[in-house]
Amino acid sequence: MDEGSPxxxxxxxxxDELPFETALTRLEGIVQTLEKGDLELEAALxxxxxxxxxxxxxxxxxxxxxxxxxxxxxxxxxxxxRPFSGPEDAD
Amino acid sequence: xxxxxxxxxxxxxxxxxxxxxxxxRALLEESMGRLWVAGEVSNLRRASSGHxxxxxxxDAAQLRAVLFRADARRIPFELxxxxxxxxxxxxxLYEARGDLQLLVRHVEPRGRGALQLAFEQLRAxxxxxGLFDLSRKRQLPAFPRRLGIVTSxxxxxxxxxxEVSGRRFPATPLLLAPxxxxxxxxxxxIAAALAVLASLPPDQAxxxxxxxxxxxxxxxxxxxxxxxxxxxxAGCPVPVVSGVGHETDLSIADLVADVRAPxxxxxxxxxxxxxxxxxxxxxxxxxxxxxxxxxxIERAAARLGQRSEALARLAPRARVAAQRVRVEALARxxxxxxxxxxxxxxxxxxxxxxxLDSLSPLAVLARGYAIVWNVNARAIVRRADExxxxxxxxxxxxxxxxxxxVEETLxxxxxxxxxxxxx
Numbered sequence: 001m002d003e004g005s006p007x008x009x010x011x012x013x014x015x016d017e018l019p020f021e022t023a024l025t026r027l028e029g030i031v032q033t034l035e036k037g038d039l040e041l042e043a044a045l046x047x048x049x050x051x052x053x054x055x056x057x058x059x060x061x062x063x064x065x066x067x068x069x070x071x072x073x074x075x076x077x078x079x080x081x082r083p084f085s086g087p088e089d090a091d
Numbered sequence: 092x093x094x095x096x097x098x099x100x101x102x103x104x105x106x107x108x109x110x111x112x113x114x115x116r117a118l119l120e121e122s123m124g125r126l127w128v129a130g131e132v133s134n135l136r137r138a139s140s141g142h143x144x145x146x147x148x149x150d151a152a153q154l155r156a157v158l159f160r161a162d163a164r165r166i167p168f169e170l171x172x173x174x175x176x177x178x179x180x181x182x183x184l185y186e187a188r189g190d191l192q193l194l195v196r197h198v199e200p201r202g203r204g205a206l207q208l209a210f211e212q213l214r215a216x217x218x219x220x221g222l223f224d225l226s227r228k229r230q231l232p233a234f235p236r237r238l239g240i241v242t243s244x245x246x247x248x249x250x251x252x253x254e255v256s257g258r259r260f261p262a263t264p265l266l267l268a269p270x271x272x273x274x275x276x277x278x279x280x281i282a283a284a285l286a287v288l289a290s291l292p293p294d295q296a297x298x299x300x301x302x303x304x305x306x307x308x309x310x311x312x313x314x315x316x317x318x319x320x321x322x323x324x325a326g327c328p329v330p331v332v333s334g335v336g337h338e339t340d341l342s343i344a345d346l347v348a349d350v351r352a353p354x355x356x357x358x359x360x361x362x363x364x365x366x367x368x369x370x371x372x373x374x375x376x377x378x379x380x381x382x383x384x385x386x387x388i389e390r391a392a393a394r395l396g397q398r399s400e401a402l403a404r405l406a407p408r409a410r411v412a413a414q415r416v417r418v419e420a421l422a423r424x425x426x427x428x429x430x431x432x433x434x435x436x437x438x439x440x441x442x443x444x445x446x447l448d449s450l451s452p453l454a455v456l457a458r459g460y461a462i463v464w465n466v467n468a469r470a471i472v473r474r475a476d477e478x479x480x481x482x483x484x485x486x487x488x489x490x491x492x493x494x495x496x497v498e499e500t501l502x503x504x505x506x507x508x509x510x511x512x513x514x
Contacts, residue, residue, distance in 0.1 A: 019234070019236055020234050020262060021232075021233060021234035024234075024369075024372070024373070024376075027373075027376050027380075028376055030380070031376050031379045031380050031383065034379075034380060034383035034384060034387065035379065035383045037383070037386060037387060037390065039387065041387065041388075041391045044384065044387040045384070045387075048380060048381070048383075048384040048387075051376075051377075051380040052377070052380065055373055055376060055377045055380065058369070058373045059370070059373055061262040062260075062262070062366045062369055062370055062373070064261050064262040065261075067253075067256075067257060067261050067265075068264035068265070069253060069264070069265045069266075069267070070264065070265070070266050070267065071244065071266075071267040071268075071269060072266065072267065072268045072269070072284075072287060072288075079268075079287055081266055081295055084244075084265075084267055086253075
């Protein structure tokens with residue numbers, strides 16, 4: 001990951017679809033970069049802002065309330081994933 | 092007189108060998124019928140037709156035996172030389188050779204169950220092949236993006252997995268490939284489910300697969316002890332976690348899987364990160380983030396102070412007033428910019444800090460503490476003797492700042508009036 005190196009550009013602020021692992025890795029890269037303390041003020045503040053957004057994103061994923069459980073069903077020659085409402089409604 | 096005459100010999104009947112053996116064979120089959128016989132397998136030979144030819148022997152005698160392909164297929168274990176068995180079948184005569192032989196319909200190992208033996212044999216064979224080698228085990232991703240599950244759609248195993256995933260990491264979607272998990276042919280369904288999960292298009296792909304089933308008898312767990320499932324797991328391009336049966340059950344599937352869990356719940360826990368740990372980690376990261384940001388701002392403020400003073404020192408007195416005005420305006424602009432940054436950062440920090448109340452340095456200020464900045468020494472004041480009378484101080488409070496001048500430095504703190512706690 002080059003996100004940890006001080007010269008790395010801070011990625012753009014869109015975190016909506018970011019997988020948890022990527023968000024956490026970026027967040028920790030930003031923390032390390034900031035702690036080294038060799039960013040310009042403006043870049044440091046941008047990094048800080050990005051870090052806060054990533055942290056929020058991670059926390060939201062940890063607290064996600066809506067579960068996604070799907071079941072593969074045969075469809076034609078292949079299979080399709082369909083919502084699965086629970087073990088009770090099967091067979 | 093006729094008594095004296097030799098009685099005519101009965102008509103000499105000459106049997107063909109085939110007739111004789113057919114007669115003996117009929118006698119054998121009629122009088123002996125079907126029976127059980129115990130012995131040790133030796134001279135086992137598998138014909139290309141699939142029939143098995145071998146001898147059954149004990150200390151005193153031996154008997155030829157044949158097990159035809161259709162019957163051989165129903166036996167779960169492998170016949171092998173030296174194996175003590177009980178065979179069920181009928182005695183017959185192999186007329187082409189005149190050999191007595193046992194037509195075996197069914198064989199059981201002596202002293203242990205057929206399934207137990209089958210398990211031990213398959214385990215030994217796959218082990219020799221290297222299928223259980225630690226070097227084959229793949230590491231699971233730290234944060235699976237999507238978890239595949241191979242089990243019955245109606246079993247307790249699935250309920251356990253769903254429950255544990257909700258506790259540990261609910262953000263990871265689950266994808267069930269439903270199969271039967273016991274009974275004839277279940278092993279093929281399990282293998283097919285693994286294959287389907289492993290070949291999904293990239294947008295649906297799973298990066299860990301759980302193969303799970305609740306406890307049961309050795310017969311119930313048989314599909315997970317089959318070579319078909321063992322090979323399907325070994326050949327699966329996605330790492331597999333097994334959780335079959337109870338703690339004490341060990342299946343072939345367990346031995347081949349990348350990670351072996353004793354139960355379905357533990358399998359789910361092995362595949363998913365623990366969000367309680369991650370919550371702590373995120374909170375720590377956030378704290379480090381704004382501690383670092385505060386340091387950045389402090390340093391920037393110190394640098395600005397230095398430069399303003401340097402500007403003031405270097406400006407030759409005789410220079411045109413307009414130039415001085417320009418420099419001062421520049422310095423003020425710089426100061427304003429930095430102040431704005433500081434203000435913006437502070438407000439962001441305050442937002443974040445609210446959620447980490449007790450840990451936040453800002454919350455500390457809000458409780459009545461202050462940070463004292465010696466403008467002359469350009470350092471944070473931690474001891475009274477770091478200041479001299481006349482030094483200019485900036486006192487940072489929970490909200491806003493004070494500009495102050497040192498009147499006197501005292502060696503030790505005197506008790507504050509009215510017992511106030513603030514430092």
